[in-house]
Amino acid sequence: xxxxxxxxxxxxxxxxxxxxxxDLTFTEGNNFTENGSFIVLGFVKNTSTYTMKDITIxxxxxxxxGKFLRFATTSANPSTLSPGEEASYKxxxxxxxxxxxxxxxxxxxxxxxx
Numbered sequence: 001x002x003x004x005x006x007x008x009x010x011x012x013x014x015x016x017x018x019x020x021x022x023d024l025t026f027t028e029g030n031n032f033t034e035n036g037s038f039i040v041l042g043f044v045k046n047t048s049t050y051t052m053k054d055i056t057i058x059x060x061x062x063x064x065x066g067k068f069l070r071f072a073t074t075s076a077n078p079s080t081l082s083p084g085e086e087a088s089y090k091x092x093x094x095x096x097x098x099x100x101x102x103x104x105x106x107x108x109x110x111x112x113x114x
Contacts, residue, residue, distance in 0.1 A: 023048035037092040046081040051111035064100040
């Protein structure tokens with residue numbers, strides 16, 4: 001019985017995470033090297049009906065075999081977005097010939113939802 005309750009709770013947690021993930025979308029971006037750094041530059045858009053604050057972007061770097069290499073985190077600029085607004089972000093790490101792909105994720109808080 002406890003295992004079933006745990007599985008149901010986990011299922012609803014995953015569903016809620018997926019729903020919230022769609023509330024902030026990544027739009028056009030660009031990856032390039034500059035002065036010995038690998039730069040990830042892009043934008044996020046608040047597609048929800050509520051104001052988001054403290055938006056942070058995490059970039060995870062992988063090699064050609066899909067092996068995790070490292071991660072870097074930065075704040076969106078601005079870090080508070082009303083519905084429909086966009087923010088930019090820029091992350092730079094030392095250039096590595098091993099980087100073959102990246103994965104972008106974001107976290108935020110709901111303004112007034114402390």
